[in-house]
Amino acid sequence: MRSAPLVPRHPEALDAVVTLRGAAFGYGDRPVLTDVDLTIHSGEIVAIVGPNGSGKSTLMKGVLGLNERTAGSVSLFGVDSGDFHDRARIGYVPQRHTLSASVRATAEEIVSTGRLARIGWLGRLRAADRQVVARALEVVGLADRASAEVSTLSGGQQRRVLIARALAAEPDVLIMDEPTAGVDAASQHVLADVLGRLVERDVTMVIVTHELGALERLLTRIVVVDGGRLRFDGSPQEYAHARDRVHHDHDSHHHDHELDGHPSLAHGPLDSTHPEGRRP
Numbered sequence: 001m002r003s004a005p006l007v008p009r010h011p012e013a014l015d016a017v018v019t020l021r022g023a024a025f026g027y028g029d030r031p032v033l034t035d036v037d038l039t040i041h042s043g044e045i046v047a048i049v050g051p052n053g054s055g056k057s058t059l060m061k062g063v064l065g066l067n068e069r070t071a072g073s074v075s076l077f078g079v080d081s082g083d084f085h086d087r088a089r090i091g092y093v094p095q096r097h098t099l100s101a102s103v104r105a106t107a108e109e110i111v112s113t114g115r116l117a118r119i120g121w122l123g124r125l126r127a128a129d130r131q132v133v134a135r136a137l138e139v140v141g142l143a144d145r146a147s148a149e150v151s152t153l154s155g156g157q158q159r160r161v162l163i164a165r166a167l168a169a170e171p172d173v174l175i176m177d178e179p180t181a182g183v184d185a186a187s188q189h190v191l192a193d194v195l196g197r198l199v200e201r202d203v204t205m206v207i208v209t210h211e212l213g214a215l216e217r218l219l220t221r222i223v224v225v226d227g228g229r230l231r232f233d234g235s236p237q238e239y240a241h242a243r244d245r246v247h248h249d250h251d252s253h254h255h256d257h258e259l260d261g262h263p264s265l266a267h268g269p270l271d272s273t274h275p276e277g278r279r280p
């Protein structure tokens with residue numbers, strides 16, 4: 001059961017899922033990201049892209065409160081993150097995470113633990129909960145492998161089990177860190193189809209990725225992280241336009257670095273108040 005709704009402090013942020021204002025994140029003395037202003041609204045499908053080590057995972061962990069914030073603020077569903085305790089509303093599939101070979105559990109059992117995160121660890125799964133678990137396995141295309149030991153599943157299938165586990169909590173937003181990394185091309189397409197089904201079910205998603213690839217058609221918005229800051233934030237159309245122009249103007253450089261020096265991108269809208277960034 002969902003706990004009582006928290007009263008948002010900022011009524012204008014009612015449909016804001018995540019709001020960062022002047023946020024900075026780092027490790028020890030080492031800043032990784034600074035001056036992050038970003039609002040993600042309900043219904044958006046946002047890709048966070050950028051080169052290796054640019055801070056994409058750090059940004060996501062910062063949103064989740066898993067690493068240190070050195071400045072600014074983070075609000076979740078309009079509530080300051082320090083006062084936000086309804087963690088089950090946020091589903092998280094961490095990077096490079098598959099299940100250890102020593103885990104002796106079936107796919108269904110793993111996905112059920114996601115349901116327990118919603119109903120309480122000491123709770124018992126009722127018929128309705130089992131249905132949610134079954135539906136989550138169905139969405140990721142593993143209904144027929146529900147009773148398979150997870151150690152017998154491929155890396156791509158294990159990642160789908162972990163996505164289903166996050167879905168079983170019926171989160172209001174799903175944050176996925178490189179869901180398609182480290183899985184073979186066939187599994188990548190299956191995963192893109194899975195994410196497509198989630199889009200149809202109106203799941204708000206934030207997807208960290210190296211490459212847009214098969215995901216691009218699903219997105220409402222693309223955010224580029226590079227050089228310790230957000231460098232671009234706009235619709236896929238704006239991104240494609242900007243990317244083409246950058247490639248046209250400078251044909252030999254890596255475009256993410258070129259975004260850095262491109263005035264219209266460096267000062268692009270860092271908040272999704274523009275309609276193209278939202279799903280109709």
Ligand SMILES: Nc1ncnc2c1ncn2[C@@H]1O[C@H](COP(=O)(O)OP(=O)(O)OP(=O)(O)O)[C@@H](O)[C@H]1O
Pocket residue numbers: 027032050051052053054055056057058059210
């Ligand atoms: N736990 C940590 N302690 C110290 N430094 C860290 C830690 N995690 C990440 N870093 C550093 O922070 C920077 C950003 O890393 P992060 O993993 O956020 O980048 P990324 O964009 O997600 O990279 P990738 O695309 O390779 O996954 C890197 O320089 C990394 O070495």
